[in-house]
Amino acid sequence: MSKRQKQIHLAAHFPGVNNTTVWSDPAAGSHIEFSSFAHFAKTAERAKFDFLFLAEGLRLREQGGKIYDLDVVGRPDTFTVLAALAAVTDRLGLTGTINSTFNEPYEVARQFAxxxxxxxxxxxxxxxxxxDAFTGENFRRGGFLPQEERYSRAEEFLTTANELFDSWYGDEILADQATGTFLRDAKAGAFVHRGRHFDIHGRFNVPRSPQGRPVIFQAGDSDEGREFAASSADAIFSRYATLKEGQAFYTDVKARLAKYGRAHDQLLILPAATFVLGDTDEEAAELAREVRRAQVSGATALKHLEFVWNRDLSSYDPDGPLPDIDPNVSAEHISRGRAQVRMYRDPLAIAREWRELAAANKWxxxxxxxxxxxxxxxxxxxxxxARTINEFVQADAGDGFILVPHITPGGLDVxxxxxxxxxQEQGVFRADYEGTTLRDHLGLTHPDEARTDRVAS
Known part of the structure; x- marks a missing residue:
């Protein structure tokens, strides 16, 4: 008996806080005007994707006081964009990245509800x-938290937000919310949270929403991030989009679910993935080389190298040889807490490896x-x-993919x-939406279905 094929989950990431997009391409449009967001969302919904995803940039990327040449020049507020997109779509899920380090549970819970x-x-x-230390400078807290503190705060942040979402649920709330009548008494919305990071009490003023709680995504790749996802998230983004690495990540994270009493299908794993299409494989490969070169300008290449060398390399020719000096491993890192620091734990070894590669290939x-x-x-x-995506999903390298086109907003159309x-012809992706909520699209249960204290009838 043949194994039933898994259904593929697809989502679309509107690029905007990285240099994936080739802004120099004549087909590229605005990442600020609402028409770009609307076009992108409508394309994703036409294709029956699960959701649209917006990343978040709380400060423009910079190094040495200069903005990256291929980075975004500004980004509208995530909630404002998603709320506007809700009015021009009917079924597409609306996913936004919201920071737990520089926000407060009450305001975030209220916005998502x-x-x-x-x-x-x-x-x-x-x-x-x-x-990011330089991101922290935009906020009253300033600086940045050590990794263990970040996840401790994030876990309590999510716990507190869930308490707020659930504060309108209980025996004293009527089941028929469509009538506009929610209360038998004054208990709805009351909450008290006493914790290490948050000490709040009051009343939550947004009634129970259609999904009960928003679908929760997590994007951390560290051990702490994987545990956080296994304990609390509905889906986790993965940066591993090769078959072998994807399978290893998939196996590791899924294996962590049991300790939290969760089933294998209660956490979806969705790697981000870029794509280049052509009429033939050869044409696509040539276009992919052109795209990659457009994504890495000379200035961008030097900034990338500075993450490893921890030195100002602006005097070097990006079309010339690698620096013959070694990375500076004694000073405070020029990125001041940014993610790339974790990618290169042994800068001296990386520099030696890269010099050898460059010499051997004349790069x-x-x-x-x-x-x-x-x-x-x-x-x-x-x-x-299409064949490769299906092979990856059936081989448990992911449950689907979050696609990141290199052209905004029309890159998803093709x-x-x-x-x-x-x-759809292969029977591994929906021909139409079968439900109305994002939980329906992702095959996730409503939080209330697991509760024993059902609402009054």
Whole structure:
């Protein structure tokens, strides 16, 4: 008896806080104007994707006091954009990254509960922490928290937010919320939380939303991040989009669920993935090389190298050889707490390896960064890409993918038009939405279904 094929989950990431997008391409549009967000969302919904995802940038990326040349110049507020998109879509999930380091549980819970009402049950929250010292300078707290403190705060932040979401649930709340009558007495919304990071009490003023709570996403790759996801999240983003690495991540995270009393299907694993399509595999491969070179300018290549060397390399020619000096491992890192520090725990060894690669291949600094950096995950003709995506999901390298096009906002169109129909023909992706909420799309149960204290009838 053959094994039943898994259904693929697909989502779309509107790029905007990284240099994935090729802004120099004539087809590229605005990442500020609402028409771009609307076009992107409508394409994702036309393709029956589970959700649209917005990342968050609380400060423009900079180094040495200069903004990255290929980085975003500004980003609208996530909640404002998602609320506006709720009005121009009907089924598409709306997922936003909101920081737990520089926000407060009450305001975030209130915003997500409101979005869930406005969208008819389509909201999702990607819970993240912050490692950026320069981001912290925008906020009254300042600085950045050590990793163990970040996750401690994030865990209590989510616990507190859930208490607020659940404060309108209980025996004293009427089941028929459609009538607009919610109370038998004055208990609804009352909450008290006493903890290490938060000491609050009061009344939550947004009634129970269609999903009860927003769908919870988590994006950390550290051991703490994986545990956080296994204990509390509905889905986890993964940066592993190769088959072998994806399978290892999938196996590790799924194995952590049992200790929290959770089943294998109660946490979805969704790697982010880029793609380049062509009429043939060869055409797509050539286009992918052009895209990658457009994504890594000379200035970007030098900034990337500075993360390892921990030195100002602005005097070096990006089209010339790698620096012959060693990385500075004694001074405070120039990135001041940024994520890339964790990627290169032994800068001296990385520098030696990169020099050897560059010498053997006659690579310049820019060539090296292009060749050793992230590649497009799925490259080929539509049939090739559809087949590869399905192979990855069936081999448990993920439960689906969050697709990141290199053109905004129209880069998703070709995937929707040429790849999605092939997946539908294979019977591994929906032909239409079967439910109305994001929990329906993802196959997740409503939080109230697991409760024993049912509402009054």
């Amino acid at each position: 409101s979005l869930d009402h406005l969208s008819g049950g389509r909201s999702a929250w990607n819970v993240v922490t912050s490692w 310049s600094i820019r060539d090296l960064v292009i060749e050793t950096g992230n590649r497009q995950n799925f490259v080929g003709a539509p049939a090739t890409v 995937f929707a038009d040429k790849v999605v129909p092939l997946l």
